């Protein structure tokens with residue numbers, strides 16, 4: 001089996017991690033904390049998107065912010081392992097975003113929606129699949145509104161996508177673990193406990 005031209009044996013680095021779950025469930029909050037606590041262990045796979053940057057977001061760090069034309073050109077050229085339409089915008093994971101992280105022997109973290117999960121399952125990336133879920137739709141809506149990043153239209157689209165995500169994530173075998181992000185500390189501890197073995201591998205390799 002080959003992934004991006006490398007055989008699995010040649011790619012003996014740590015297993016990637018896919019973080020998914022509804023928009024507003026707390027994925028970025030948890031992964032930023034993880035990357036801060038374990039500096040030099042994780043590398044973020046920087047996705048491409050056609051949405052506009054939010055205040056404080058940096059091109060090339062949070063996302064590669066691109067036009068639809070640019071993104072479609074890359075997809076047509078086979079540069080993406082997966083891509084999806086979400087809340088009126090295109091999102092996708094380029095092959096090079098993963099290769100850049102894996103070349104450094106870091107645990108590659110992908111933050112993707114449920115369509116991304118379904119499409120990554122068709123590849124041989126072999127990640128650990130983690131779903132971050134909100135305690136309820138009501139709390140999710142409150143968190144999204146308080147974040148003040150969405151228009152009413154975008155918010156409604158995200159809530160609709162969240163309903164589908166919450167249903168699909170209940171299906172057995174889709175995720176290795178589903179973490180309910182109610183209390184942030186508890187959710188973070190659970191996330192760390194799932195990743196402890198991979199973290200150890202990277203830390204041991206550095207010794």
Ligand SMILES: Nc1ncnc2c1ncn2[C@@H]1O[C@H](COP(=O)(O)OP(=O)(O)OP(=O)(O)O)[C@@H](O)[C@H]1O
Pocket residue numbers: 021022023024025026027028029030143144146147181182183184185
């Ligand atoms: N356990 C929690 N309790 C209360 N608020 C939280 C909790 N976790 C995250 N939040 C807040 O909820 C909002 C949404 O979190 P975050 O942006 O991390 O979600 P996300 O899943 O990354 O969303 P998106 O997919 O849209 O990027 C943020 O304002 C964050 O500070």
Ligand SMILES: Nc1nc2c(ncn2[C@@H]2O[C@H](COP(=O)(O)O)[C@@H](O)[C@H]2O)c(=O)[nH]1
Pocket residue numbers: 020021022023047048051082083084086091092093111112113114115116117
């Ligand atoms: N399928 C993919 N989904 C992605 C990717 N990058 C992010 N996402 C998901 O999009 C929504 C919205 O993100 P936001 O930053 O606009 O709030 C969220 O669920 C992300 O997980 C990707 O490359 N592929």
